[in-house]
Amino acid sequence: MNINWSALGFHYTEPDYIVRAACHDGVWEQPYATKDKYLHLHVSATCIQYGQEAFEGLKAFRGVDGKIRIFRWQENAKRLQRSAKALYMTPPPMDLFGDAIRLALLKNLRFVPPYETGATLYFRPLLIGTTPRLGVGPGRDFELIIIPSPIGPYYPGKFHCTSFIVNRHVDRAAPLGTGQFKVGGNYAASFRGTEAAHAQGYDCLFTDAKTHKYIDECSAANFIGIRESGQSPKVESQKVPTGTPINVESRIEYLTPRSSAILPSITNDSLMKLARKMGMKVIRRHIPVEELATFSEAAACGTACVLSPIDKVIDPDKGVTYHICDEPGPIVSRLYKALQDIQYGRVRDTHHWCEVI
Numbered sequence: 001m002n003i004n005w006s007a008l009g010f011h012y013t014e015p016d017y018i019v020r021a022a023c024h025d026g027v028w029e030q031p032y033a034t035k036d037k038y039l040h041l042h043v044s045a046t047c048i049q050y051g052q053e054a055f056e057g058l059k060a061f062r063g064v065d066g067k068i069r070i071f072r073w074q075e076n077a078k079r080l081q082r083s084a085k086a087l088y089m090t091p092p093p094m095d096l097f098g099d100a101i102r103l104a105l106l107k108n109l110r111f112v113p114p115y116e117t118g119a120t121l122y123f124r125p126l127l128i129g130t131t132p133r134l135g136v137g138p139g140r141d142f143e144l145i146i147i148p149s150p151i152g153p154y155y156p157g158k159f160h161c162t163s164f165i166v167n168r169h170v171d172r173a174a175p176l177g178t179g180q181f182k183v184g185g186n187y188a189a190s191f192r193g194t195e196a197a198h199a200q201g202y203d204c205l206f207t208d209a210k211t212h213k214y215i216d217e218c219s220a221a222n223f224i225g226i227r228e229s230g231q232s233p234k235v236e237s238q239k240v241p242t243g244t245p246i247n248v249e250s251r252i253e254y255l256t257p258r259s260s261a262i263l264p265s266i267t268n269d270s271l272m273k274l275a276r277k278m279g280m281k282v283i284r285r286h287i288p289v290e291e292l293a294t295f296s297e298a299a300a301c302g303t304a305c306v307l308s309p310i311d312k313v314i315d316p317d318k319g320v321t322y323h324i325c326d327e328p329g330p331i332v333s334r335l336y337k338a339l340q341d342i343q344y345g346r347v348r349d350t351h352h353w354c355e356v357i
């Protein structure tokens with residue numbers, strides 16, 4: 001095997017093993033590793049017929065010290081449990097999830113990319129309903145499958161800006177629907193928006209389905225906006241050297257949407273904690289699209305895209321383009337570095353976010 005790690009994109013590379021565990025009538029069996037990447041699945045399985053499926057995404061990093069760190073897998077386990085309950089599936093126990101991830105890692109060690117290649121080992125845990133059923137309703141049999149794959153950056157190129165286009169004509173998820181859960185149906189529902197945006201050279205910024213006034217999510221990532229406290233004008237682009245005192249950001253606001261239809265991002269949660277530690281004011285509330293004019297920096301955040309700066313947002317319905325910045329700004333850059341320093345073991349993991357293997 002000869003993988004050009006630095007050239008990897010966010011694409012599937014076949015691992016040696018996947019890990020599987022079955023559940024029947026509420027009882028989970030032990031996970032096992034297998035080379036077989038195909039499922040023998042009944043054509044009427046509830047995952048196929050009615051979309052009884054949830055998934056997750058998490059990463060293992062090869063650190064500066066050569067050790068491998070799995071980032072906050074317990075949070076992914078909890079979120080999968082929430083998604084499972086929402087779709088009437090038996091939630092995989094936390095220990096079983098952790099064992100399955102560790103087994104998937106240990107069986108595919110040669111796929112953990114070296115440090116400083118920009119690539120990581122991504123795990124896609126998948127939970128599917130396998131009971132054959134024609135009547136509409138949940139089944140009683142499930143399977144947890146962990147699919148590992150080395151991946152490169154979600155947005156190709158190192159740390160650079162991406163542009164978004166507002167879409168008020170496609171809803172990703174309803175306010176009381178499944179948007180807050182990581183279920184496959186949300187993604188199929190978003191294709192109309194994301195593919196239309198891609199066709200125009202942008203990524204899709206979804207608005208809330210009820211009023212279409214507020215920012216919901218960036219394609220498959222949360223949105224964050226950065227600005228100077230309590231006011232609208234843009235902050236002059238300023239360089240904040242890495243070593244500057246922590247309270248330098250005390251006048252900076254970190255805004256992120258509060259919405260019942262967005263996925264509670266583990267990356268966003270981590271960044272909010274880091275931002276607070278740097279002295280920023282973290283605000284979660286409805287963010288009207290027009291407020292984009294007040295941000296000096298903005299970014300999409302998620303496991304796949306980490307923290308991807310946004311340079312501009314087009315709002316075709318209003319005929320407005322929000323120019324946010326020309327290049328990654330100082331605060332987003334600093335947050336990005338703080339997060340990656342922990343993930344790559346360059347600083348002490350005071351939050352205990354990484355399991356070192």
Ligand code: PLP
Pocket residue numbers: 057217219220221222262263264265266267268301302303304
């Ligand atoms: N929002 C959506 C719709 C996502 O698919 C993801 C990716 O998992 C995120 C946000 C970011 O969540 P996380 O940081 O937990 O990966």
Ligand code: COI
Pocket residue numbers: 056057058220221302303304305
């Ligand atoms: C992730 O960030 O891990 C995701 O799952 C987003 C997307 C690639 C589905």
